[in-house]
Amino acid sequence: MVPIHKTVTAKNHPAKTALGVLRGRITLTLQTHPALRLVHGRRGSEGVPPILGLLGFAEKLKTLWQGAKAEDPYAHWWLWEVEQSLKQTRGLIRQTHEAATRRLQQDCALDIGDVAATHPEQIVLQFANPYAFLGAQMLAEYDRLVCGQRTLIHIGLACTPEQAQDVGRCERSIRATFLVPQRYRFLGIDKIAVEQNTAPAQQAQALMGVIPEAILNGQQRALLAPQSRTARQTRTDSRTATRQDSLAEKPMPPDATLPKRE
Numbered sequence: 058m059v060p061i062h063k064t065v066t067a068k069n070h071p072a073k074t075a076l077g078v079l080r081g082r083i084t085l086t087l088q089t090h091p092a093l094r095l096v097h098g099r100r101g102s103e104g105v106p107p108i109l110g111l112l113g114f115a116e117k118l119k120t121l122w123q124g125a126k127a128e129d130p131y132a133h134w135w136l137w138e139v140e141q142s143l144k145q146t147r148g149l150i151r152q153t154h155e156a157a158t159r160r161l162q163q164d165c166a167l168d169i170g171d172v173a174a175t176h177p178e179q180i181v182l183q184f185a186n187p188y189a190f191l192g193a194q195m196l197a198e199y200d201r202l203v204c205g206q207r208t209l210i211h212i213g214l215a216c217t218p219e220q221a222q223d224v225g226r227c228e229r230s231i232r233a234t235f236l237v238p239q240r241y242r243f244l245g246i247d248k249i250a251v252e253q254n255t256a257p258a259q260q261a262q263a264l265m266g267v268i269p270e271a272i273l274n275g276q277q278r279a280l281l282a283p284q285s286r287t288a289r290q291t292r293t294d295s296r297t298a299t300r301q302d303s304l305a306e307k308p309m310p311p312d313a314t315l316p317k318r319e
Contacts, residue, residue, distance in 0.1 A: 092200035115189035
């Protein structure tokens, strides 16, 4: 007997409700040691302060991100500060790199690309929020800047003291950006706690300062801030209510008959 194969069409194909988490492979490739040092940072020791690197920055952002999801206004404040620091530092790196590129175009008649490592370091990134990836993007841009600077030196166009200072300023700005989320402390407070000046809110103010009014009332938020649990639940409830109303209002076909009771 020949087996009958059921044809799967859009009508009889069951809807799959659980597709799993979207995942992909994202890699940071670095050509220079200055940029690579900023990935891991440096452990502190006696007389030597620690340096927080990209991986430590991403780890600190986990707590900050969860606080923002829980509608902690201090988390939203520090997330805003992280976003502004990333924006300013990336702008500085871009400006410095453009200046080096202009000099290369003006003073060099050769057709030459940036120098590159024969064995570049590749780091697979597995971060939990977009700001950690923006930090990695910032580091990649700094790595490209250092490559550009070394290209100038390689072809005999030595960097001026001002250009060397600009590159050093970019590195210091990256380190300062990585330090921003370190000052945040998760104390489980929300906007109501701050307005009522509860004990945890007073502790938060003592540790982190007086929160700006624009942050507290929600007028000033990071562009990529996570959606709060309350907002997600409200959207889910709204969709459920809309679906139920739609089903309730849907008219019965004129030729439909009710099932007979046994």
